[in-house]
Amino acid sequence: ExxxxxxxxxxxxxxxxxxxxxxxxxxxxxxxxxxxxxxxxxxxxxxxxxxxxxxxxxxxxxxxxxxxxxxxxxxxxxxxxxxxxYGREGKRTDYTPYSCQKIISSTPGVGDHHGCPYRHFSEENLTAALSRMGVNSRAVGDVMNKVRNKHYQLACTLTFEAVHGSSCDSGINHPNQYFSDSQIIMK
Ligand code: SF4
Incomplete structure (x- = not known):
């Protein structure tokens, strides 16, 4: 936490x-x-x-x-x-954040922006989004190879490594894990 x-x-x-x-x-x-x-x-x-x-x-x-x-x-x-x-209404369940697996298997429709970009973006949009994150062109190529082989979480892991200049041996399996691993490096 x-x-x-x-x-x-x-x-x-x-x-x-x-x-x-x-x-x-x-x-x-x-x-x-x-x-x-x-x-x-x-x-x-x-x-x-x-x-x-x-x-x-x-x-x-x-x-x-x-x-x-x-x-x-x-x-x-x-x-x-x-x-x-936040568990303050209804059944008062404390809902937990979605894992990568859940997000990757979601099916966003027209006008939706949820989902996993590695799974749900066009190649063109994904490439543009990677450049905006500061991923260099060689790393973009590596990421796109993973995407073509449907290894979305590995694609995200490579992005993490390119953006942070640091390895991520555990791989990415949860967006909140991506965040906490990043914060450890940034601090
Ligand atoms: Fe996709 Fe990465 Fe988000 Fe997981 S953290 S759902 S792999 S973009």
Whole structure:
């Protein structure tokens, strides 16, 4: 478990330590001020896992969604499910963040931004996303080879290694593991 992350630092932390699946959702949320249900679940539970407290989570989602649907509609339609994810509503289950396996086997539809980019992006979009993360062209080639062989988590592991200039012997099997391994290197 990590110490609380503060809302002030969240954009920097997203850039330095989020795996591509979460970076993509984060950027789309900032851009479109909205995410569909699958994206809200995947990113919301991840953020909970990295240590975003409930009050900060509500403030974070509200700041974006208010710009699209208004604050009132956010409070009415969206805040419940965020509290629900934190076990404060309904059956009060403390929901856990999704693993890579679960994300890779999801089936995002049109307009959805959840899923695993290594599995669900076109080659063109994936290559562009890798360059934006600062992965050099030789490493991009290695990543794309893994993707063509359907080794998505290995592709993500190679990306981690390229971005951090450091090996990741355990491999990536959970987005929150990617995050915590990254934070150890960044600190
Ligand atoms: Fe996210 Fe896992 Fe896919 Fe990496 S392999 S992008 S952590 S779902």
């Amino acid at each position: 990590f110490a609380e992350i503060s809302l002030r630092d969240i954009d920097d932390i997203a850039k330095s330590s989020f795996p591509m699946c979460m970076r993509h959702l984060f950027e789309k949320l900032r851009e479109e001020h909205h995410l569909k249900h699958g994206g809200r679940m995947q990113l919301g539970l991840f953020l909970k896992g990295v240590g975003l407290k409930l009050d900060d989570a509500l403030a974070f989602w509200k700041a974006e969604f208010s710009r699209k649907v208004g604050a009132e509609r956010f409070d009415k339609e969206y805040s419940y499910s965020i509290r629900h994810n």
